[in-house]
Amino acid sequence: MTEKEQLQVEAIKNGTVIDHIPAGQALNILKHFHILDNNDRITVGFNLPSKANGHKDLIKVENVRFTEEQANQLSIFAPNATVNIIEDYKVVNKRNIDLPESVTAVFKCPNSNCITNVEKTAVTNFKVINKNGKIQLKCRFCEKVFNKEIVTDNI
Structure with a gap:
């Protein structure tokens, strides 16, 4: 694996990845959605390189699947985020989120x-x-x- 191909954040086997979070918003999401309240492994990346925005945050939560409602509530903090459901290291569902009612x-x-x-x-x-x-x-x-x-x- 070349240096460019190396992952900056470790892959997860099963769970949810919240990507394209505006830089600086990951802590707000962790706090307001009580993501830290469970005992599952959580990986957070701050100020990662982003082609679209320069920098972004990223949250990976193992063994947790976000519902569509939870994903849409994230749009209050991260309107352009994507929520990816991971199974056996593969993305099985990729959701763009919408502002909830x-x-x-x-x-x-x-x-x-x-x-x-x-x-x-x-x-x-x-x-x-x-x-x-x-x-x-x-x-x-x-x-x-x-x-x-x-x-x-x-x-």
């Missing part, structure tokens, strides 16, 4: 008076709004609209 139980509502913050049993749900390429999230409970950054940065 709503996101449930991923983000906390920034409105401290929202019922989801008052009653800890309430599950958050946001309607996703795309206004000329700028993503906003509208809480279905308090009905406030927030820029994506306010919701995704709110822990």
